[in-house]
Every structure is written in structure tokens, then in C-alpha cells.
Amino acid sequence: MLGTAPPGVAMAKAKAPLRLGPAVEVVVIVTGALLTAAAIFSLFLLAIGHSPVRFFELVYIGGFGSSFSFQNTLRRAAPLILTGLAFAIPARIGLTMIGAEGALVIGALAAAALAVPIVTQGWPVALTLTAMALAAVFAGGLWTGFAGWLRHSRGVNETISTLLLAYIATAVLFFFVEGPLRDPGSANRPSTMPIGRDYMIGTLPGTNVHWGLVAGILCCIVLWLVMSRTTFGFAVRLSGGNPRAALAQGLPVGKLVVLCAAIAGGLAGLAGFFEVAAVHGQANAALVAGYGFTGILVAFLARQNPLAIIPVAILFGALAASGGLIQRRMGLPDASVLVLQGTIFVTLLAAETLYGRFKIFRPRGDER
Amino acid sequence: MVRTRFSRRSLLQTSAAGVAAAALPFGRARAQADLVIGAVYVGSKVDFGWNQAHAVAMDVIRNVPGVTVLEEENVPETDAVAQSMESMIQLDGANVILGTSFGYFDPFMIDLANRFPDVQFRHAAPLWDAARHPANLGSYFCYLNQAHYVNGVAAGLSSPTGRIGFVAAKPIPTVLSNINSVLLGARSVNPEATVQLIFTGDWSLPVREAEAANALVDAGCDVLTCHVDGPRVVIETAERRGVRSCGHNASQYELAPNGFITGAEYKWETIYRLYADAFAAGEALPNVVVGGYHNDMVQNTPYGAGATEAARQAADEAIAALRNNEPIYVGPLYDNRGNLVIDRPMDNLDPELDGMNFLLDGVIGSIT
Numbered sequence: 001m002l003g004t005a006p007p008g009v010a011m012a013k014a015k016a017p018l019r020l021g022p023a024v025e026v027v028v029i030v031t032g033a034l035l036t037a038a039a040i041f042s043l044f045l046l047a048i049g050h051s052p053v054r055f056f057e058l059v060y061i062g063g064f065g066s067s068f069s070f071q072n073t074l075r076r077a078a079p080l081i082l083t084g085l086a087f088a089i090p091a092r093i094g095l096t097m098i099g100a101e102g103a104l105v106i107g108a109l110a111a112a113a114l115a116v117p118i119v120t121q122g123w124p125v126a127l128t129l130t131a132m133a134l135a136a137v138f139a140g141g142l143w144t145g146f147a148g149w150l151r152h153s154r155g156v157n158e159t160i161s162t163l164l165l166a167y168i169a170t171a172v173l174f175f176f177v178e179g180p181l182r183d184p185g186s187a188n189r190p191s192t193m194p195i196g197r198d199y200m201i202g203t204l205p206g207t208n209v210h211w212g213l214v215a216g217i218l219c220c221i222v223l224w225l226v227m228s229r230t231t232f233g234f235a236v237r238l239s240g241g242n243p244r245a246a247l248a249q250g251l252p253v254g255k256l257v258v259l260c261a262a263i264a265g266g267l268a269g270l271a272g273f274f275e276v277a278a279v280h281g282q283a284n285a286a287l288v289a290g291y292g293f294t295g296i297l298v299a300f301l302a303r304q305n306p307l308a309i310i311p312v313a314i315l316f317g318a319l320a321a322s323g324g325l326i327q328r329r330m331g332l333p334d335a336s337v338l339v340l341q342g343t344i345f346v347t348l349l350a351a352e353t354l355y356g357r358f359k360i361f362r363p364r365g366d367e368r
Numbered sequence: 369m370v371r372t373r374f375s376r377r378s379l380l381q382t383s384a385a386g387v388a389a390a391a392l393p394f395g396r397a398r399a400q401a402d403l404v405i406g407a408v409y410v411g412s413k414v415d416f417g418w419n420q421a422h423a424v425a426m427d428v429i430r431n432v433p434g435v436t437v438l439e440e441e442n443v444p445e446t447d448a449v450a451q452s453m454e455s456m457i458q459l460d461g462a463n464v465i466l467g468t469s470f471g472y473f474d475p476f477m478i479d480l481a482n483r484f485p486d487v488q489f490r491h492a493a494p495l496w497d498a499a500r501h502p503a504n505l506g507s508y509f510c511y512l513n514q515a516h517y518v519n520g521v522a523a524g525l526s527s528p529t530g531r532i533g534f535v536a537a538k539p540i541p542t543v544l545s546n547i548n549s550v551l552l553g554a555r556s557v558n559p560e561a562t563v564q565l566i567f568t569g570d571w572s573l574p575v576r577e578a579e580a581a582n583a584l585v586d587a588g589c590d591v592l593t594c595h596v597d598g599p600r601v602v603i604e605t606a607e608r609r610g611v612r613s614c615g616h617n618a619s620q621y622e623l624a625p626n627g628f629i630t631g632a633e634y635k636w637e638t639i640y641r642l643y644a645d646a647f648a649a650g651e652a653l654p655n656v657v658v659g660g661y662h663n664d665m666v667q668n669t670p671y672g673a674g675a676t677e678a679a680r681q682a683a684d685e686a687i688a689a690l691r692n693n694e695p696i697y698v699g700p701l702y703d704n705r706g707n708l709v710i711d712r713p714m715d716n717l718d719p720e721l722d723g724m725n726f727l728l729d730g731v732i733g734s735i736t
Contacts, residue, residue: 061459068455068458069455069458072451072454072455075447076447076448076451174570178538188470188540189470189471189540190538275446279446279447280446281475284471285445285471285570286444286446289444320448324452325455325459325460327441328438328439328440328456328460333441334440334441334442
């Protein structure tokens with residue numbers, strides 16, 4: 001990953017062959033993988049008697065073709081940015097934490113539960129929302145931080161523990177929503193008390209997109225800076241690359257593991273907060289919508305780079321936004337967009353093996 | 369289902385040169401007199417259950433001249449449904465939107481109805497309230513418990529032991545009413561009949577549904593029925609275990625060639641035809657349409673091999689009685705903890721029954 005220039009660079013400069021940097025390598029390989037996936041998917045469409053041209057035309061119309069379509073895309077991308085980050089940050093320290101879904105649900109539940117008493121007491125809107133957001137981040141952080149602690153102190157595989165914790169989170173949500181926190185008015189659809197229209201986060205001026213998108217983009221920028229420009233970020237990357245070496249250097253690898261896990265949970269919890277405060281206005285079973293799991297794909301496609309998560313989440317948002325149009329205009333089943341997503345995922349994983357294979361992307365002087 | 373669906377709009381769209389041209393809102397350029405009706409389903413259109421019942425009804429009105437049907441399946445009860453519906457309006461010019469899942473209503477359809485006053489929204493649950501909700505929104509619902517009562521009658525006379533097993537999703541009023549109606553139907557022909565109940569906890573948990581069905585057979589039940597989104601697993605498990613079964617939501621006749629008795633089916637087409645006719649005549653769509661056997665809004669699946677001759681006769685008589693509005697809930701009725709819960713004959717559409725929160729004496733099971 002780190003393209004450190006060997007000492008011979010200056011000398012080689014005079015008659016250097018064309019060399020491109022690692023950033024270009026990522027763009028070329030990812031774009032190539034996307035095009036390959038599109039080609040494979042086109043064959044699939046042809047095999048079942050549909051026009052690939054029409055399909056991708058509809059993806060464009062449904063995802064970007066009009067102001068409505070683009071807002072639709074952005075709205076769908078908003079939760080994916082945060083859940084994508086929730087996978088990407090622990091991945092930098094070598095953790096494969098796939099339980100953002102659980103932290104999202106727990107964060108949303110915490111926000112909704114906290115809102116019930118303070119809304120009835122008539123707290124100011126800004127204070128209420130801040131308290132809800134903090135509760136969501138804190139609850140989500142504790143939830144996934146626990147998995148990080150299990151990993152560090154007990155050696156429990158974090159992939160398994162976060163996955164199982166996601167199921168537990170869903171069960172906890174159902175327990176509270178159908179039991180102690182149930183709004184008696186929600187007979188056929190158990191939910192917590194609605195926070196009320198006045199307490200909900202509005203949309204960005206002139207659009208139909210809620211503020212969760214802005215929060216997600218800000219988190220991406222901040223975390224990109226933290227990961228690439230601070231000693232903390234360096235320590236995390238070092239611990240992820242070689243934990244033994246990091247320990248030998250005196251880095252607190254254990255604390256870093258728990259902290260990264262907690263940050264991931266906090267991000268997913270924040271996504272949960274926006275689901276409650278900007279979309280549903282209450283907590284109920286609809287919170288378990290799979291955003292946490294789609295976030296894993298987003299982070300993979302972005303190669304765990306916080307900045308790259310933004311365009312990738314928008315791409316996934318566009319696929320989701322156009323899925324309905326494709327069903328309606330082409331008569332294709334809903335699963336067709338999932339097939340495309342799956343194809344993209346597989347080609348990307350296959351493309352991972354290509355990194356470092358092409359001379360043109362290596363630093364000058366590296367003539368292996 | 370239908371792979372290639374041809375409409376005037378898709379022809380226009382295909383021949384439109386280039387993507388930019390295709391992005392123009394052809395939908396809105398359509399003649400005002402045409403009905404473009406969009407239905408959104410929470411699950412698959414071929415789920416042998418709730419969603420299939422709606423999709424079958426939409427197929428009936430698809431053939432009405434001047435009607436264009438738009439459909440989207442697998443749309444969760446999240447922001448996604450608001451986006452799908454708005455996409456149908458903005459990109460396909462829908463003028464009537466049908467939301468078929470309970471959680472679509474609040475807040476999503478209420479918000480959309482406020483934002484698009486020229487579009488009619490109808491939702492498949494008795495939730496609309498003239499005092500609180502927009503006038504271009506409304507409700508429709510079929511009281512399926514009437515057909516479950518008929519199931520109970522037929523099961524009571526087809527079961528050698530009188531022990532009926534019921535696999536249910538959640539303890540909410542609609543489900544409880546179906547359970548109690550099966551019991552009352554069975555007791556009307558066999559005073560010793562019982563209904564043994566297992567809740568799975570969610571609408572679609574195929575593995576747990578199979579476990580519950582097996583457990584009920586092991587416990588001595590010889591007729592199984594259910595209220596889950598897709599009854600396929602329960603019906604097929606009953607057939608495999610050699611016991612009889614009664615269906616739910618849509619026709620499962622073909623799933624159990626040996627043991628199928630009859631099933632409770634919605635008849636949404638009655639309502640959808642009514643909407644199409646009102647629209648064609650230029651009349652306002654009614655805000656609330658509810659009903660049961662007396663206005664042809666529910667039906668029972670044709671009897672299968674599991675129904676005895678006596679059962680068929682008694683069930684036919686029960687249907688005739690329901691068509692005459694004869695009540696199912698006739699007090700005094702006690703719940704299975706000994707409390708008096710109904711003290712008089714109740715009209716079959718009495719709103720008080722919409723809040724049902726008890727299991728009648730004879731049901732073996734508990735809400736909590």
C-alpha cells in the first residue's frame with residue numbers, strides 16, 4: 001500500500017519510463033472490475049432475453065436522470081456511507097467486523113428510548129436531537145466495542161462475535177419494542193412512541209435528502225484525515241499491518257483494537273439515530289433493513305478508504321434507486337439488481353490479486 | 369412471473385433517442401383519462417401468501433382497458449417505500465398508489481399524500497382517519513378472519529381428534545382474531561375442539577415455522593393452519609407429516625394434494641376493480657373500503673382431498689351464514705384465563721374487534 005520511493009529515484013528520473021502512482025492503480029483496477037462485472041451481468045441479461053443497454057439506461061434514469069432520481073440515490077446512499085465506514089475503520093487495524101447492523105439497531109433503539117421521556121417533557125428540539133445522537137453513538141460504540149474487547153482480551157473471533165451480536169441486537173430491539181417501550185397505540189405494528197414531527201430532523205434546504213448524508217460525508221472526511229494524517233491513524237495502520245511489530249514498538253495495540261471497534265459502532269449507531277430522527281420517527285422492526293450488511297460491500301468496493309466510500313455509497317444508492325424502475329419497465333425481478341451487486345463484489349475480490357502486478361503502477365526504480 | 373411486459377410507455381421510452389431524451393417525464397404526458405395504478409409489495413409476488421394475493425388481484429385489473437399496472441416487490445418498510453412510490457409518480461406518472469404493507473402507512477404514505485395532492489393513495493389496513501389524515505389517502509381491508517372461521521368449521525369436521533395446530537407470527541390483533549375465529553368455527557361443529565398455538569415471533573422465519581409445524585404434529589395435532597407471510601412451509605410440512613392443513617392469504621391448494629382442506633383467501637380484486645371502475649367513471653375513489661363475505665371481499669380456497677363430505681357441507685353453510693352477516697363472536701365468551709371478554713353478539717366488522725388482545729378459552733397458548 002505505502003509506495004515509499006527507493007533511493008534510486010533521483011538517478012532514474014532522467015530517462016524514466018512512464019509510471020503512475022498507487023492511487024491511479026486503484027482507480028484503474030476498480031474501474032476495470034466494475035466494467036468486467038457489467039460485461040458478465042450483460043451476458044446474464046442476454047441469456048434471459050433482456051437488453052443490457054436498456055438495463056443500464058434505466059440505471060442511469062432511475063439513479064441520476066433527473067433531480068428526483070438523484071435525490072432518491074442520495075437518500076439511499078446516506079445510511080450506507082456510515083455503515084460502510086463502520087466496516088472500513090476496524091478493517092484498517094485488521095479486524096473484519098461485520099456487525100454494523102447490530103450497532104445501528106442498538107443506536108436507533110437508544111435514541112428512540114431516550115426520546116420518549118424527554119419529548120414528553122418538552123425539551124428544546126436541538127438539545128433533544130443532540131442527546132439522542134449522543135445516546136445512539138454511545139450505545140452503538142459500546143455494543144461493537146464489546147466485540148473489540150472480546151477480541152483483544154479473550155481472543156474471540158470478531159467476525160463471528162459481531163455477526164452474532166447483530167442477531168442479539170435485533171432480538172433486544174424486538175423485546176423492547178414489543179414490551180416495555182411499546183406505544184399502546186401501535187397495535188398491529190409494535191413501535192416505540194413517535195417522537196413527533198416537530199422533533200424530527202428536516203431535509204437539506206431545497207431537497208428531499210435528510211441531514212444524515214451531510215453527517216456521513218463529514219465523518220468520511222474527518223476519518224480520512226485521522227487515518228492518513230495523524231499518529232493515531234499511523235499507529236492503527238501499523239498495528240493492522242503487523243501487530244507483533246507494533247507491540248514491539250510499544251504501541252497499545254489492544255486499546256487501539258477496542259477503540260477502532262467502538263468508533264465503528266458509534267458510526268453505525270449514528271446511522272441508527274438518523275433512521276429514527278429523520279426517517280421513521282420511532283423505533284420498530286423496520287430498522288432491521290440490512291444497511292449494516294450492504295455497508296460491508298460498500299467498504300470493500302472502496303478498499304476501506306473513507307473518502308472512496310462516498311462515491312461507492314452513491315453508486316449503491318443509484319442501483320437501489322433504479323431497482324424499482326427496472327422492475328416496472330423491464331419486468332425483471334427485484335433480485336436482478338442483487339445479482340449485479342453480487343457480480344460486482346466477486347469481480348472486485350478477484351481483482352484484489354492484480355495489485356502490484358503491473359509495472360506501470362510501481363514506483364520508478366522498482367523493476368521487479 | 370410475466371417476463372416481457374409491453375406498454376405504450378415502454379415503446380416510447382425504447383424509441384426515444386438517447387438517455388437524455390429518455391429522462392423526460394413521458395409519464396406525465398399521458399392522457400389524463402388513463403389509470404396508472406402502482407402497487408408496492410413488501411415481499412415476493414410469488415410467496416404463496418399476502419403479496420401473491422395482491423399481485424393476483426392486480427393481474428385481474430391489468431386487463432381492463434385504459435389501465436396500466438405498475439408493480440414493485442420486496443420493498444421494505446423504510447425510506448425505500450417512500451422512494452419507490454415517488455418514483456412511480458415522478459417517472460411513470462402513476463395517479464393511484466396502493467401500499468400493501470402495514471408499515472408503509474405512517475409516516476411514508478401520509479407524507480407522500482400531503483406532497484402529492486393530485487395522486488390518490490390507498491393502504492391495505494384499516495388505519496385511515498378522516499380527522500387526522502389527508503383526503504387523498506384512504507384504507508381498504510378484507511376481514512380474513514371470516515374465511516378462517518370457515519377453515520375452522522371444515523377443520524373441525526375433517527380432523528379425527530379435533531386438535532388443530534396454529535403457527536402464528538406475532539400476537540397482534542389481526543392474528544389473534546384469525547386464531548380465535550378458527551377456534552369458534554371448529555367449536556361450532558365440535559364443542560371439544562382445541563387450537564394449539566405457537567408464535568414464531570416474526571412474519572417470515574421459514575426454519576422456525578417448520579420447527580413449530582413439526583412440534584404441533586408431535587403434540588398430536590392432526591390439522592395445521594397458520595398466519596405467517598408465506599404459509600408454504602407450514603402447509604408442506606403438514607403434508608409431509610401426513611396431517612391435514614388449512615391455508616392462509618392465497619391458494620395453497622397445489623402444495624398439499626392429500627391433506628389440503630380449504631384455505632382463507634383475500635379477494636382484493638373486488639376492491640381493485642371498484643377503484644378502476646370509479647376512476648373510469650370519473651368518480652372519487654372511496655376513502656374506506658372494508659368487508660368480508662357479505663360484500664365478496666374474502667373467499668375460501670376450493671376444497672382439497674383432506675376435506676370430508678360433512679366438512680364441505682358445513683363449510684358451505686357457514687359461508688352462506690356469513691354472507692347474511694351472521695356474527696362470529698357471540699358472547700358470552702371467555703378467554704383462556706377465565707376472563708369474560710365478549711358479552712354480546714358482535715357485528716363482524718365491529719371496530720372493537722380490531723383491538724383484540726385475548727385468546728379464547730380452547731386456545732392452548734399465550735400472548736406473552
